[in-house]
Amino acid sequence: MTNKYMYFIANWKMYGNLSSVNTLNKVIEFSKSKEINKGRLIYCPPYTLIGSFLKKFKNCQIDIGAQNCHESESYGPYTGFVNSYMLKNIGANYVIIGHSENRDKDENNKLINLKIKSALKAKLKVIFCIGETLAEKRKKKTQSILSKQIKVGLDKVKNKSNIFIAYEPIWAIGTGIVPKSKDLLKTIKFIKSKFKDKSPKVLYGGSVNPQNIKNLKKINNIDGFLIGGASQNAKKFIDIVKKTYS
Numbered sequence: 001m002t003n004k005y006m007y008f009i010a011n012w013k014m015y016g017n018l019s020s021v022n023t024l025n026k027v028i029e030f031s032k033s034k035e036i037n038k039g040r041l042i043y044c045p046p047y048t049l050i051g052s053f054l055k056k057f058k059n060c061q062i063d064i065g066a067q068n069c070h071e072s073e074s075y076g077p078y079t080g081f082v083n084s085y086m087l088k089n090i091g092a093n094y095v096i097i098g099h100s101e102n103r104d105k106d107e108n109n110k111l112i113n114l115k116i117k118s119a120l121k122a123k124l125k126v127i128f129c130i131g132e133t134l135a136e137k138r139k140k141k142t143q144s145i146l147s148k149q150i151k152v153g154l155d156k157v158k159n160k161s162n163i164f165i166a167y168e169p170i171w172a173i174g175t176g177i178v179p180k181s182k183d184l185l186k187t188i189k190f191i192k193s194k195f196k197d198k199s200p201k202v203l204y205g206g207s208v209n210p211q212n213i214k215n216l217k218k219i220n221n222i223d224g225f226l227i228g229g230a231s232q233n234a235k236k237f238i239d240i241v242k243k244t245y246s
Contacts, residue, residue, distance in 0.1 A: 002217055005038040007164065007203060007224030008241050009127060010231030011067065011096060012045045021052050026234040030241070031060045037245040040224075043231075044096055044127075047082055054091045065094025065127065068102055071114035073121060084115075084122035095119050096226075098129040098153060100170045109152035116157060125162045127226065128153060129205070130191075134171035142169075143190055150194050163200045165191055166226040172206030174229065179206075181219055188221045210239035217244045 024043075031041055044065040045053050053064055070081040087095060097119060098112040112128075119126050130149040132142045146167075154160065167187060172178055179187070184204065192199035204216060205226030216222065225244075230236040 002220070002244060003038065004220075004223065005040065006244060007040050007042065007201065008237070008244075009042045009044060009065070009094075009096075009166075009203065009205075009224065009226045010237060011099075011205075011226055011228050012043070012049075012232055013067070013101075013228060014046060015232055016045055016049050018049075018052060020049070020232075021056050023234050024053070024056055027238060028057065028060050028062065030238050031062050035242060035245075039241050039244065041241070042094055044094065050087075050090055050092055063094065064092050065096065065125075066092050067096050067099070069095050069097070069115055069119055069124075071111060071118050073118050084119040084124050088122045088124055092124065094125045094127060096127045096129060096166075098149070100129065100131055100168060100173060109149055112149075112153045113155050113157075116153060116163070120157065120159070120162060123162075125164065127164045127166050127203070128200075129166045129168050129226070131168040131170050131173075131206075137169065137171060142187065146187070146191060147194065150191070160195070160197075160200050164203055164224075165200050166203045166205050167191060168205040168226065174207065176207050176209075178208075178212050178216065181215060184216075185219050185221060188219065192221065208240065210236050210243060213240045213243045 042063045044067050066087045070083040072083050097115045132145040136145050188202050191202050201223035203224040203226050204222050208225045208227045209230045
């Protein structure tokens, strides 16, 4: 059982439509109960649903974020993109940056750095994703890869109080495989050691579900979870939160 203030971030990826909003009723009810303990719920739906989610969550403590943003701090001829100021203006308070699914589309560390700076200037809290591939893990390059992602991604970012680090090993995303407890404990400790001052909150993401949360919650240096597929199901998402505190 944990008594920590934990963050549970629902990343809906490219799923959901207007009818999906009604599936949130149980989560809203749960968010108002004592069962949530010290948990903080944050939903990051597709851009098309941010407005609808905000209206749905109007009278509860669930917060809203986006899944990415353009690096530009001003308007411009960038068809199909949304910048951090537009997200803040619509009501989002968080944004996921550096997710491996975006890195896979040529989003490099320097571009991620520009996005993080832009998001912070817009007063958004950043969920900064880092993680290694299976090949990098097998070559024992996990720490060097994470070090580079942190160093370049947070270059010249002095105030890190509005940054969360989400460790998502790429080989664990959507595979049902999670790192061994001793390895994850070691990796989270390593990530926190990279910060001279107080470390940002470090979350874990990658196939988190109601079954493996029983083991994940025992890793006492984790500050929360970035949850993908399981977060699209209200019951599974609620179960993850409940089991974290049971």
